[in-house]
Amino acid sequence: MEPILKVQDLHTEITTNYGTFEAVSGVSFELGKGETLGLVGESGCGKSLTSLSITGLLGPKVRVAAGEAIFEGRDIFKLSPKEMRQLRGGKISMIFQEPMTALNPLFTVGNQMVEMMLPHMKITKKEALKRSVELLTDMGIERPEQVVKSYPFELSGGMLQRVMIAMSLSCNPKILIADEPTTALDVTIQAQILKLMNELKHKYDTSIILITHNLGVVAQICDRVAVMYFGRIMETAPVKRLFEQPLHPYTKGLFLCIPKLDQDEDFLSTIPGMVPALTEKTEGCAFAPRCPRCTDRCRREEPELVEVEEGHFCRCWGVLEDKA
Numbered sequence: 001m002e003p004i005l006k007v008q009d010l011h012t013e014i015t016t017n018y019g020t021f022e023a024v025s026g027v028s029f030e031l032g033k034g035e036t037l038g039l040v041g042e043s044g045c046g047k048s049l050t051s052l053s054i055t056g057l058l059g060p061k062v063r064v065a066a067g068e069a070i071f072e073g074r075d076i077f078k079l080s081p082k083e084m085r086q087l088r089g090g091k092i093s094m095i096f097q098e099p100m101t102a103l104n105p106l107f108t109v110g111n112q113m114v115e116m117m118l119p120h121m122k123i124t125k126k127e128a129l130k131r132s133v134e135l136l137t138d139m140g141i142e143r144p145e146q147v148v149k150s151y152p153f154e155l156s157g158g159m160l161q162r163v164m165i166a167m168s169l170s171c172n173p174k175i176l177i178a179d180e181p182t183t184a185l186d187v188t189i190q191a192q193i194l195k196l197m198n199e200l201k202h203k204y205d206t207s208i209i210l211i212t213h214n215l216g217v218v219a220q221i222c223d224r225v226a227v228m229y230f231g232r233i234m235e236t237a238p239v240k241r242l243f244e245q246p247l248h249p250y251t252k253g254l255f256l257c258i259p260k261l262d263q264d265e266d267f268l269s270t271i272p273g274m275v276p277a278l279t280e281k282t283e284g285c286a287f288a289p290r291c292p293r294c295t296d297r298c299r300r301e302e303p304e305l306v307e308v309e310e311g312h313f314c315r316c317w318g319v320l321e322d323k324a
């Protein structure tokens with residue numbers, strides 16, 4: 001199947017007072033049509049910057065230094081700011097963790113939904129408003145006619161997140177990038193929103209990149225997962241394979257961090273140590289200092305991301321030796 005998005009060797013740099021550092025180092029992945037790809041990894045490993053690079057929403061000191069992202073036959077990184085704006089919110093849209101920050105407190109929900117649609121769709125204001133009500137209904141919102149007339153502060157967090165998802169889907173995006181879309185919500189609403197995203201993906205055939213810390217969420221709605229560490233993809237596989245047989249010591253560590261109900265111990269196994277700071281120079285494998293099976297070679301040479309079985313890629317000398 002031809003992927004809808006193909007990211008190749010993405011490098012994203014941040015300039016600070018101490019110099020320029022790479023926060024995303026050679027990330028490559030493909031996103032299939034209607035596929036949900038989970039991006040996981042500890043805080044600071046570059047998940048958000050990867051997705052912000054694709055949507056062109058990087059801050060002033062951050063830039064894509066190399067790589068390409070092919071969407072509909074064109075490299076997104078070569079688009080003009082105007083073309084990029086057209087793409088964003090249109091064919092590629094994004095949901096963030098905090099819905100309040102993305103909504104304007106001074107305008108009604110309906111007003112903002114309409115304003116979002118008008119530049120991207122051949123549609124009148126009246127049609128756009130009708131569509132807003134339909135989309136809110138799709139989100140399981142009761143009395144949507146009333147919600148379109150509401151201001152953001154009149155709605156609960158869970159409601160606002162539904163509004164955000166409705167907005168992000170309003171222009172029939174081909175790709176939806178959701179960065180921790182449910183972290184700020186309580187568990188029941190989280191579950192509802194995830195169920196909804198799952199239904200929407202089937203209804204509209206939208207491809208989704210879902211960024212999350214939560215492996216349970218990944219298991220529920222992703223088709224494939226990419227595990228990131230220090231700006232790199234360490235392992236990627238179909239979700240079932242990754243859960244059945246994680247290979248990378250880092251991925252195994254992440255799985256051990258999930259609390260289990262049947263565990264008697266009142267502690268969580270965690271991966272010792274921390275993600276290196278961006279300013280740290282790593283030699284060899286970035287995970288080596290924290291890895292239980294690290295060897296001299298791991299400290300010296302960085303392994304490549306290698307396909308170890310169909311669709312299952314891993315960046316680890318130890319795993320490669322096991323498979324050899």
Ligand SMILES: Nc1ncnc2c1ncn2[C@@H]1O[C@H](COP(=O)(O)OP(=O)(O)OP(=O)(O)O)[C@@H](O)[C@H]1O
Binds near residue numbers: 042048059
């Ligand atoms: N605008 C910025 N200026 C300086 N450093 C930044 C900036 N944005 C991100 N970083 C740094 O780049 C690295 C990657 O950040 P990113 O936000 O992509 O991580 P993340 O995987 O999304 O983490 P989280 O799970 O906490 O959201 C981190 O070390 C972060 O501190």
Ligand SMILES: [Mg+2]
Binds near residue numbers: 048049
């Ligand atoms: Mg993030």
